[in-house]
Amino acid sequence: MPELPEVETYRRYIESTSMHRPIMRAEAKHPLIVRPFQARTISTAVEGSAFLRSYRHGKNLFLELSRGGWLTWHFGMTGEPVFFERMRDEPPHDRFLFTFENGHLAFSDARMLGRIGVTASPDEYVREKKLGPDVLTLTEADFTRILERSRGAAKMVLMDQHKMSGVGNLYSDEALFQSGIDPRAPVQCLGSGDKERLYHNVRKVLRRSIERGGDLSRLPQTYLLRHRSRGERCPRCGGDLLSIHLGGRTSYFCPHCQREGGT
């Protein structure tokens, strides 16, 4: 379920469970999870190393390997890291397993849309994938510049990892809701007030969720995310929420509280 806050939560989890432990085995339990690499390539690069440092860029996690290079980790839609000590506690859908002297770190991923790979450095990976800057590193001026260079629906711009990296379907809905902006609003139609609110709300929403450990159920009831399902009502005005398809993804918003822009 990983957007930026979840991946940051996973990074901290791995920091607290799995660093500086010699990796005895690194095994792809399913070949798809390391695509387009060969399972062997990853095992060879990782076994005998330890994770030295962690780094996150948008929804991507990087772990520096003591023998050189970095592990890359993308969580797809259903991936999560699980540390455990006894094999009988191995999670279901274990797709990649790191084995330490005392314990294991599994990549559990039901849908297998996640990926594990290796790269020379996070910078190299970001360049290869043409990822935009991590959204939390953006200044307001950077953010505004990105919006001004873009066209199309505001929500699509927020979610485009090549423009800015880290925001997905759910948090874009939330930031737009809190900013009173219709997800379909063309970015060119946003006023400077809209852009300013959007910048602050994107950051606020992501930070708040990180504080809550990426657990949506711990976000305030005033958030759209707590009401993001069919038939629910806007937490602000009580009106019916609308759900539409935008770029193949489901968007929820309040047609009363969210406008096409111009402030």
Added chain:
DNA sequence: ACGTGCTCCTGTGTGC
């Protein structure tokens, strides 16, 4: 250079 839609995968919830 762009936006749209298809595709990769499997598990779960919904409605008949």
Added chain:
DNA sequence: TGCACACAGGAGCACG
């Protein structure tokens, strides 16, 4: 209860 089918918080790619 059982089954079929839509749908899911992501992203790369082909196509127009």
